[in-house]
Amino acid sequence: MTLRKRILITAPDFFSRSAGLAAFLLLWEIAPRIGWVRSTYLSPPSVVLRALYLLAARGELAKHFLVSLERVLIGLAVSVAAGCVLGLFTGYFRKVEKSLDLLFQAFRQMSAFALFPVFILLFGLGELSKTIIIFWASLWPILLNTSTGVKNVDTILVRSAKTMGASRAYIFLRVILPAAAPEIFTGIRLGGSYCVMAVVAAEMIGANSGLGYLVIYSEETFNVPEMYGGIVSLAVLGIGLNYILKKIETSFTSWKHEIISGE
Amino acid sequence: MVKVQARQVERHFFVRNSLGKKERLGVLSGFDLDIYEGEFLSLVGPSGCGKTTFLNILAGLDDYDSGEILVDHKRLEKHSFDRGMVFQGYALFPWRTVRKNLEAGLEIRGLSPAERRRISRRYLELVGLLAFENHYPHQLSGGMRQRVAIARVLAYEPGLLLMDEPFAALDAQTREVLQIELLKIWEADKKTILFITHSIDEAILLSDRVAFMSSAPGRIQDIITIDLPRPRTEEIRNSAEFAGIRRRVSSLLRNDFLKNMSFGGYL
Ligand SMILES: Nc1ncnc2c1ncn2[C@@H]1O[C@H](COP(=O)(O)OP(=O)(O)OP(=O)(O)O)[C@@H](O)[C@H]1O
Ligand SMILES: [Mg+2]
Numbered sequence: 001m002t003l004r005k006r007i008l009i010t011a012p013d014f015f016s017r018s019a020g021l022a023a024f025l026l027l028w029e030i031a032p033r034i035g036w037v038r039s040t041y042l043s044p045p046s047v048v049l050r051a052l053y054l055l056a057a058r059g060e061l062a063k064h065f066l067v068s069l070e071r072v073l074i075g076l077a078v079s080v081a082a083g084c085v086l087g088l089f090t091g092y093f094r095k096v097e098k099s100l101d102l103l104f105q106a107f108r109q110m111s112a113f114a115l116f117p118v119f120i121l122l123f124g125l126g127e128l129s130k131t132i133i134i135f136w137a138s139l140w141p142i143l144l145n146t147s148t149g150v151k152n153v154d155t156i157l158v159r160s161a162k163t164m165g166a167s168r169a170y171i172f173l174r175v176i177l178p179a180a181a182p183e184i185f186t187g188i189r190l191g192g193s194y195c196v197m198a199v200v201a202a203e204m205i206g207a208n209s210g211l212g213y214l215v216i217y218s219e220e221t222f223n224v225p226e227m228y229g230g231i232v233s234l235a236v237l238g239i240g241l242n243y244i245l246k247k248i249e250t251s252f253t254s255w256k257h258e259i260i261s262g263e
Numbered sequence: 264m265v266k267v268q269a270r271q272v273e274r275h276f277f278v279r280n281s282l283g284k285k286e287r288l289g290v291l292s293g294f295d296l297d298i299y300e301g302e303f304l305s306l307v308g309p310s311g312c313g314k315t316t317f318l319n320i321l322a323g324l325d326d327y328d329s330g331e332i333l334v335d336h337k338r339l340e341k342h343s344f345d346r347g348m349v350f351q352g353y354a355l356f357p358w359r360t361v362r363k364n365l366e367a368g369l370e371i372r373g374l375s376p377a378e379r380r381r382i383s384r385r386y387l388e389l390v391g392l393l394a395f396e397n398h399y400p401h402q403l404s405g406g407m408r409q410r411v412a413i414a415r416v417l418a419y420e421p422g423l424l425l426m427d428e429p430f431a432a433l434d435a436q437t438r439e440v441l442q443i444e445l446l447k448i449w450e451a452d453k454k455t456i457l458f459i460t461h462s463i464d465e466a467i468l469l470s471d472r473v474a475f476m477s478s479a480p481g482r483i484q485d486i487i488t489i490d491l492p493r494p495r496t497e498e499i500r501n502s503a504e505f506a507g508i509r510r511r512v513s514s515l516l517r518n519d520f521l522k523n524m525s526f527g528g529y530l
Contacts, residue, residue: 160354163322164368164419165344174370178358255358255399 043225048232051225060214065233068203068211071127072195072241075134079195080188083139087146087187091180092172097147108140112194113201125206130199137198138191145187149180182256185249192245196238211237264300265336266423266455267321271295272330274316274481290316292480294330301453305466308476308484314459316481318425321457322348334423344372347416349426353408355400361411362387362396368419386414389448406437410444417448424456431461442468443497450494467491467508468500475516485515 025045032039043051055061090097090104112133119136123129153176161175203212215230250257272294280286290313298304306314319325320332323341332339347368355364365383374382387393390410400408409429416424430438446469449456460466466473470489477484491504499505 156350156352156354157356159322159324160348160350161367161371162324163346163348163425164371164416165342165346166371170371174367175356178356181358253358255360 040224043228047225048228051223052229052232055214055226055229061229061233064209064211064214064230065237067209068199068234068237071130071134071199071202071210072192072237075131075198076138076188076192076195078131079135079139079142079191082135083142083187083191084146084184087143087184088150088172088177088180090143091147091150092176094151097151104140104144108144112137112198116201116205120206130202130207133202134195134198137194141190141194142184142187145190146180146184149183149187150176152183153179182249182253185245185252189242189245189249192241193238196234196241200234265297266300266302266334267296267298267457268331268333268336269294269296269317270331270333272317272320272332273328274313274320274325275328289479290481291327292482294482296474296483298455298457300455302471303449303456303458303469305458305460305470305473306476307460307463307466307473308481309478310461312476312478313481314476315427318348318427318457318459321423322346322425344419345422347419347421347424349409349412349416349424349429351428351431353400353405353412355408355411355415357400360397360399361392361403364400364411365415365418368415372419382418386418389417390414390444404437405433406441409433409441413441413445413448420454422455424454426456426458428459428461430465438465439497445469446495463509463512464500467505467512468495473512487512487515 028042029044029046031037032042032044052061090100115136116129116133119129119132123132157175157179158171161171166175199210200212200215203210204216207213211230211234215227215234218224218227218230272291273289274291274294275287275289277285278288294313294317296317306317308314316325320327321334321339323339323343323346334340334343334345356367359367362380362383365386366379369379369382384393384396387396390413392407392410392414395403395407400411403411409432413429430441433441442465449469458466458469463473467489473487473489474483475485475487476482487508489508491499491502491508
């Protein structure tokens with residue numbers, strides 16, 4: 001497909017998809033300008049953009065962004081590792097799963113934000129408690145999705161591998177794991193968005209860097225445009241992370257979408 | 264040479280009855296069957312009589328409660344490299360291409376990638392799907408998927424092939440084509456096949472012998488030798504011998520039905 005053709009095909013789609021966002025930005029721009037909302041409390045996007053530009057020029061935007069990104073990635077990495085291992089384990093051994101299910105469901109309902117004071121008491125105000133709140137928020141969706149994914153693997157596939165003489169390890173690694181992969185990735189993407197929510201909370205208490213800190217600090221010093229700048233940056237962080245996770249997911253589950261048009 | 268000897272095999276399950284109480288359900292009882300090396304044996308019988316149950320036991324997927332099953336004169340083992348099973352639901356790995364599906368059994372046997380590729384391509388050619396080697400199962404029709412599933416077990420050359428109504432989900436035309444293909448493939452290297460079907464015509468067309476099961480107790484009631492000449496072709500369906508055997512089978516089943524009222528369902 002030529003580039004021109006591709007643009008012609010995707011452009012209308014792009015416009016219709018961003019119509020809602022465009023309308024929202026327009027309303028946001030107009031509302032404070034014509035006095036529907038006091039512009040001291042709601043800065044229009046043009047002003048926010050300028051504030052972001054100034055933050056970036058001072059090098060602060062990148063600094064806060066990268067600090068938050070690092071926290072999110074560390075927290076997510078730990079919960080992906082722990083969630084997948086525990087999820088595979090509980091999904092595979094039904095008996096274990098049965099006795100742990102109630103506990104896990106309870107943990108999942110236990111808000112990471114409500115537990116934050118506990119983490120601070122136990123682990124102090126440093127990076128550790130921040131990592132743990134992010135870890136806690138994202139662990140449960142990953143663990144439970146992985147476990148469900150393993151439980152839902154079509155038994156006929158396992159049986160067919162067995163009749164071929166497959167070992168337990170082969171069945172686990174080459175049948176159950178790929179069969180459960182789509183659900184595992186759904187959990188990881190869910191976990192990713194929880195990480196971004198949790199990092200804000202973590203940075204609003206006892207931090208001196210990160211986008212969450214930027215938001216709360218700007219609010220305290222009444223720098224309203226920068227506050228909105230921080231909020232927008234957090235949205236960008238969330239969307240970007242989700243986009244990358246989605247890319248990784250499709251690279252692993254491409255067989256689902258593949259359309260072959262001959263060699 | 265006897266490939267499989269089943270002696271007085273018993274299998275029961277515990278199921279909940281309509282009152283919610285656990286009840287013993289005897290499925291196989293006094294089940295005797297010999298399957299000879301290199302023969303094509305079909306197993307026919309009313310729905311629920313225990314055909315799949317016996318096949319699963321032979322496949323090492325299920326246990327039996329008593330009796331004895333010997334394969335190659337040795338006790339049946341749950342794990343074996345010598346068996347292949349074709350399921351009605353194809354059971355292809357959806358994340359693997361057609362060729363990678365064929366290579367699964369070879370991978371399990373530790374063959375090198377080059378060898379796997381060579382063998383899988385040979386069998387794809389045999390079932391006429393070489394052009395589709397890089398497709399995924401969901402991109403194929405039902406008939407093509409079942410061809411892949413058959414090629415997948417043929418590729419690792421098991422001595423005992425188990426097929427549980429492999430063509431039941433296909434339309435009549437595709438089914439007839441695959442029957443003839445299976446005949447050709449099997450007549451070329453005569454592996455032992457145990458084939459479950461509900462179609463008397465299919466059983467007659469393919470088999471050396473057809474075993475008829477009764478239900479409750481699930482056991483072999485009759486065995487008929489099909490002495491149609493081989494190699495068999497498409498035309499044999501319309502031959503006088505075929506019609507003759509069909510008549511013999513029908514009257515036999517009718518007699519069985521009168522003797523044993525629970526034996527019915529496919530006449
Ligand atoms: N795991 C199980 N637990 C309880 N009952 C079972 C189990 N497996 C099979 N049965 C019962 O055993 C009986 C025989 O089942 P089986 O699947 O072997 O029948 P079949 O001859 O293959 O029938 P069909 O021709 O319909 O496929 C049925 O009544 C079935 O409900
Ligand atoms: Mg069955």
